Amino acid sequence: MLSSPPLLVLLPLFYLVLSQCLAQDSSNSNPFSSVLIYSATAGFRHDSIPTAIQALKAKGPSVSIQFTATEGENHFTDDNLALYDAVVFLSTTGEVLSPSGKTAFQNYLNLGGNFVGIHSASNCLVNDTFYGRQVGAYFDYHPPLQNATVNVLDRSHPSTSMLPERWQVRDEMYNFKSDPRAIGATVILSADESTYTDDGQRKFDQGTPHPTAWFQERGAGVSAGGAPGRSFYTSLGHLNETWQDDLFMDHVLGGITWTLQSNTTRTSNPGATVGGHPSNSSTDQVSSVTSSPSSSPDA
Ligand SMILES: *[C@@H]1O[C@H](CO)[C@@H](O)[C@H](O)[C@H]1NC(C)=O
Ligand SMILES: *[C@@H]1O[C@H](CO)[C@@H](O)[C@H](O)[C@H]1NC(C)=O
Ligand SMILES: *[C@@H]1O[C@H](CO)[C@@H](O)[C@H](O)[C@H]1NC(C)=O
Ligand SMILES: *[C@@H]1O[C@H](CO)[C@@H](O)[C@H](O)[C@H]1NC(C)=O
Numbered sequence: 001m002l003s004s005p006p007l008l009v010l011l012p013l014f015y016l017v018l019s020q021c022l023a024q025d026s027s028n029s030n031p032f033s034s035v036l037i038y039s040a041t042a043g044f045r046h047d048s049i050p051t052a053i054q055a056l057k058a059k060g061p062s063v064s065i066q067f068t069a070t071e072g073e074n075h076f077t078d079d080n081l082a083l084y085d086a087v088v089f090l091s092t093t094g095e096v097l098s099p100s101g102k103t104a105f106q107n108y109l110n111l112g113g114n115f116v117g118i119h120s121a122s123n124c125l126v127n128d129t130f131y132g133r134q135v136g137a138y139f140d141y142h143p144p145l146q147n148a149t150v151n152v153l154d155r156s157h158p159s160t161s162m163l164p165e166r167w168q169v170r171d172e173m174y175n176f177k178s179d180p181r182a183i184g185a186t187v188i189l190s191a192d193e194s195t196y197t198d199d200g201q202r203k204f205d206q207g208t209p210h211p212t213a214w215f216q217e218r219g220a221g222v223s224a225g226g227a228p229g230r231s232f233y234t235s236l237g238h239l240n241e242t243w244q245d246d247l248f249m250d251h252v253l254g255g256i257t258w259t260l261q262s263n264t265t266r267t268s269n270p271g272a273t274v275g276g277h278p279s280n281s282s283t284d285q286v287s288s289v290t291s292s293p294s295s296s297p298d299a
């Protein structure tokens with residue numbers, strides 16, 4: 001009788017400690033998401049690509065992501081893509097995939113794979129409707145590189161929550177061939193057209209306010225019957241300096257980590273059929289199929 005009160009006090013404490021140990025165990029069993037960076041170019045080649053890859057890889061551990069970078073199209077097979085929770089198209093240009101690579105990528109998206117497009121990722125695979133829908137809109141043209149202000153339209157997103165409401169950048173203000181909102185995207189950054197000069201001729205309606213970065217909760221590139229993962233796109237990222245800017249890195253990493261919270265890959269859903277797994281996401285194994293960069297006639 002006399003010994004039970006102390007026990008009753010200690011029991012909840014015991015369960016608290018136990019549950020914390022269990023929670024830690026389950027998160028430790030698969031701490032890293034696997035993300036493939038694809039930076040092949042068949043058109044213009046940005047000299048910031050190596051800077052971007054280095055910056056992303058350096059930040060990887062801080063956001064529990066294991067990045068694998070490649071320009072080898074042989075990564076685009078069903079089996080290999082299934083190892084990744086997200087695929088990032090980094091400043092890709094032109095026809096960077098053959099028909100079989102496109103089919104594997106479409107299959108990956110149909111299985112719930114997540115997608116991130118950065119800068120000229122909107123200017124590749126221009127005749128592949130599924131790819132254009134997965135990005136959200138195709139690039140049309142940009143005025144010369146200059147300073148500009150970008151407005152944050154939605155601060156609730158992890159890619160914008162740390163940005164000033166009016167963000168001063170030095171970058172290319174892209175124009176697009178369609179309005180990403182038309183396929184379900186939410187635009188979160190918008191170029192303030194009064195802060196830079198654009199003498200180009202607009203032939204397409206990209207909607208207002210001017211889309212600069214956006215996300216799709218359900219990537220629109222998925223085939224009917226597929227399981228859409230998430231998609232994030234930012235048109236910023238032209239210069240080396242941009243990739244050395246902590247605020248820009250937080251923007252990009254916020255977008256990438258947001259895609260990984262979809263419930264469609266192994267990072268957030270153990271029953272998913274694509275996504276990283278500790279026992280088969282070793283860098284050595286994957287980098288063995290990496291090939292040299294593709295040629296770049298316009299570089
Ligand atoms: C950008 O960085 C790369 C190395 O990462 C370098 O080769 C290139 O010259 C740099 N570009 C400029 C304009 O400094
Ligand atoms: C990864 O490895 C695990 C355990 O060996 C296996 O069950 C799973 O099917 C593998 N996943 C892929 C995509 O190869
Ligand atoms: C895309 O389609 C247009 C119109 O058919 C064609 O002129 C162009 O060459 C195609 N581009 C590629 C990269 O296939
Ligand atoms: C453009 O912005 C950069 C910083 O991004 C700044 O160093 C530079 O002074 C600005 N140039 C002009 C003309 O405002």
Ligand SMILES: *[C@@H]1O[C@H](CO)[C@@H](O)[C@H](O)[C@H]1NC(C)=O
Pocket residue numbers: 263264269
């Ligand atoms: C993922 O989340 C969506 C929206 O909350 C839900 O409709 C869907 O059933 C979920 N899928 C899985 C596999 O949990």
